[in-house]
Amino acid sequence: MRPKAPHHGARPEQGKVAVSGASGAVGSVSVELLAKLGFEVVAISGKAADSLKSLGAAEVVGRDALAEDKKPMLKPAFANAVDTVGGTPLAELLKQILPGGSVSCCGLVAGPQLQTTVLPFILRGVNLLGVDSVEIPLAEKETVWDKFAGDWKCPKAEASAKRIGRADLDSALKAFLEGESAGKIVLDHAI
Ligand SMILES: NC(=O)c1ccc[n+]([C@@H]2O[C@H](COP(=O)([O-])OP(=O)(O)OC[C@H]3O[C@@H](n4cnc5c(N)ncnc54)[C@H](OP(=O)(O)O)[C@@H]3O)[C@@H](O)[C@H]2O)c1
Structure with a gap:
């Protein structure tokens, strides 16, 4: 039997949360939901900042924030992150996560390859969390759908x-x- 998806307990007081591919369908809901839950959201996007700010992003930075860097580790900038793009941006995001932080990974628009080192995992205890919204048990989907129909409603992303x-x-x-x-x-x- 498939184990239940783990909860890694990300909380707003831990620090900034980054969302890559922020203007996309998954990204825009992530920005609005995280802001609604009290997180300080840094939207990483190739688009103009206005619409992301109106969804609740505290800060909007360009995709170059996750451009390829030869250094194996970078100064930590985010407590946690939602990555919707994969590829090089995900590898760069992992280098910028604070100790003990988590990055969820659901997409591959920047590429399916992930070239990284083990350093973020063994030096900072960073967690890379896979997201599969298709094959998970129906009961888990229903729990999430119920939340999105209630407390987690994202009217701005929906209206757009x-x-x-x-x-x-x-x-x-x-x-x-x-x-x-x-x-x-x-x-x-x-x-
Ligand atoms: N695992 C799952 O269960 C699950 C569920 C749903 C979706 N997905 C996957 O998640 C990903 C996102 O889905 P979506 O519906 O949000 O897609 P989308 O609406 O096309 O959004 C993707 C966003 O990524 C950014 N982007 C596009 N090309 C890029 C590139 N080459 N490099 C860096 N950023 C790029 C753009 O945002 P900016 O311009 O703001 O940077 C774009 O709006 C897809 O790969 C999709 O297949 C997975």
């Missing part, structure tokens, strides 16, 4: 969702592939 028809699908997919997409896109077959 774009509804598109099939005729717009090609351009929406092109925007996804080029990293230009922002927020949630809903394919409405009635349009």
Whole structure:
């Protein structure tokens, strides 16, 4: 039987939490939810800061904050992080996490490869947490869905969702592939 997903107890008083791919569908909900829960959110994004600030980000920094750096470890900047992009940005994020902090990893828009050293794990006790929202037991999904229908409601991210028809699908997919997409896109077959 699959073990229940562990809880690593991230709390606002531990310090800043970074969100990469912050303007994306997962990132924008993460920014709004974490801000609502009292975290100081640093949004890492290739887009303009205004919409991320309105979601609750305390700070917005460019993707270059996670550009490849030859040093094996960097000055710690974040207590915890939500990574939606994978690849080099995730490797760079792991180098910037405070001792005992955690990084959740759910996506691969910057690439599926993760080239890192063991140093963040053995020198700072950093945790890399995998997220799979598909194969987890239904009961765990229902717990999370109930929260998003209640205390965790993210009305700003939800209100910014774009509804598109099939005729717009090609351009929406092109925007996804080029990293230009922002927020949630809903394919409405009635349009
Ligand atoms: N594991 C799971 O259960 C699970 C569940 C849902 C989604 N996912 C995965 O999570 C990832 C994010 O999903 P999403 O729906 O949020 O996608 P999305 O709406 O396309 O957002 C991804 C965001 O990442 C940033 N980005 C795009 N290309 C990039 C690049 N080359 N380098 C660095 N940043 C880049 C962009 O944000 P900025 O411009 O703000 O930087 C973009 O808006 C996807 O890989 C998706 O498949 C996994």
